[in-house]
Amino acid sequence: MYKRVVLKLSGEALAAGRGFGVDVTLVHSIAREIAEVNASGVEVAIVVGGGNFFRGVAEQAKEMDRVSADNMGMLATVINSLAVQDAIEKTGTHCRVMSAIQMHQVCEPYIRRRAVRHLEKGRIVIFAAGTGNPYFSTDTAASLRAMEIKADVLMKATKVDGIYSADPMLDKTATKFDEITYAEIMQRGLKVMDMTAVSLCKDNKMPMIIFNMGQSGNIRRVVQGEKIGSLVTS
Ligand code: UDP
Numbered sequence: 001m002y003k004r005v006v007l008k009l010s011g012e013a014l015a016a017g018r019g020f021g022v023d024v025t026l027v028h029s030i031a032r033e034i035a036e037v038n039a040s041g042v043e044v045a046i047v048v049g050g051g052n053f054f055r056g057v058a059e060q061a062k063e064m065d066r067v068s069a070d071n072m073g074m075l076a077t078v079i080n081s082l083a084v085q086d087a088i089e090k091t092g093t094h095c096r097v098m099s100a101i102q103m104h105q106v107c108e109p110y111i112r113r114r115a116v117r118h119l120e121k122g123r124i125v126i127f128a129a130g131t132g133n134p135y136f137s138t139d140t141a142a143s144l145r146a147m148e149i150k151a152d153v154l155m156k157a158t159k160v161d162g163i164y165s166a167d168p169m170l171d172k173t174a175t176k177f178d179e180i181t182y183a184e185i186m187q188r189g190l191k192v193m194d195m196t197a198v199s200l201c202k203d204n205k206m207p208m209i210i211f212n213m214g215q216s217g218n219i220r221r222v223v224q225g226e227k228i229g230s231l232v233t234s
Contacts, residue, residue, distance in 0.1 A: 001225030002152040004043040004119060007034065008142035009157055011052035013213050014080055020052055022083045031087030033219050034124065038093055042223050043119040045149060046126045047142035048084055050076030056134065070134030074101060077138060081128035082106070094123040100132030100141070112148050119149065139193035143200040143208075154206055155222055156193065157213035162230035163192055179231045192232070201232070208232040 009030070016023035038044045053076035054069070055061065061069035081097045085107075088095040096118050097107035107128060108114070118125045130141040139156070146154040163185070166174040182202035185192050192198065192210060201208055209222050211229030221228050 002042060002223050004045070004149065004151045005153050005155055005223055006045045006047060006142055006146040006149070006151045007155045007157065007219065008047045008139060009049065009080075009084070009213070010138075011049040011076065011080055012159070013157055014048070014083065015052035022052065022080065024083075024087075027083050027087045028090065029216065030213070031084060032091055033216060035088055035091035035093040037220050037223055038122070038124050040220075040223075043122075044124050045115070045119060045145065045151065046081075046084065046124065047130075047138055047145055048077050048080040048126060048128065049138040050074065050080060050130075052076070053079060067134045070136075074129045074132070074134075077130055078103070078106065078128045081126045085126055088124055094121075095126065096123055097126045097128050100127070100129040115145075116149055137194050137197065139197040140200060143197045143204075143206060146206050147200070147204050151206075154201065154208040155219070156208060156210045157219070158210055159212070159214065161212040161215075161228070163190060163210055163232070165190075177230050178227065179233065182232060182234055185232065202234055205234040207234075 014022050014027055016026045050073045054072045056070035056073045085095045085097050098110040098115055099107050100110045102109045115125050127145050130138045163177045163180055164174040168174040182198050185198055209229050209231050211218050211222055
């Protein structure tokens with residue numbers, strides 16, 4: 001169904017129940033799933049968050065200069081990217097980390113044409129350090145990279161199985177949207193991702209599928225076009 005995808009993994013998705021750090025077993029199972037999808041001929045680029053280590057807007061960063069705190073958050077995404085790269089390479093799949101903040105000893109710098117070339121050669125690419133700018137999120141980075149590399153779809157892996165009218169953990173009457181538009185997300189003020197990311201996808205007509213990462217096999221189901229999660233269109 002899709003030829004080239006950008007998969008957004010939040011930092012929390014790598015931390016399992018603990019919410020902090022990297023759960024190695026979990027990372028390996030995610031990596032196996034991604035490698036399987038890649039082996040089936042789908043070009044996969046990944047954007048990893050950093051919330052399992054540090055967020056610029058977190059309570060512990062309240063007294064900090066926002067730019068310094070965001071720099072810490074971006075460095076956290078590099079740590080996660082290296083963990084995911086290592087796990088993917090263990091499956092025998094080639095994988096490159098490209099960082100928006102240059103750190104030559106650790107990974108490649110992000111160069112769009114080179115990223116596309118890696119994908120064409122069947123390598124998995126992980127975009128680290130978000131956009132490289134403070135005041136942004138990795139959701140915005142995922143939207144931006146999806147547009148830059150002309151991905152067919154942005155796949156956002158979450159803890160819930162789609163977009164709901166209210167938080168399904170708190171509100172039992174919340175209903176799930178199988179399909180929804182970016183405009184509707186904005187109107188209803190749904191907290192799917194930050195508004196910068198939503199408006200970027202809306203303006204550039206980038207479709208997005210939000211799905212549950214907890215169920216194994218879901219990444220493959222989404223790329224094969226199975227109707228799971230919520231589809232967001234312009
Ligand atoms: N961040 C940033 N610029 C970016 C992307 C991320 O400054 O382009 C920082 C920001 O402080 C953010 C942190 O990195 O809180 C971790 O990213 P995010 O919160 O998006 O991670 P996730 O929630 O997906 O784990």
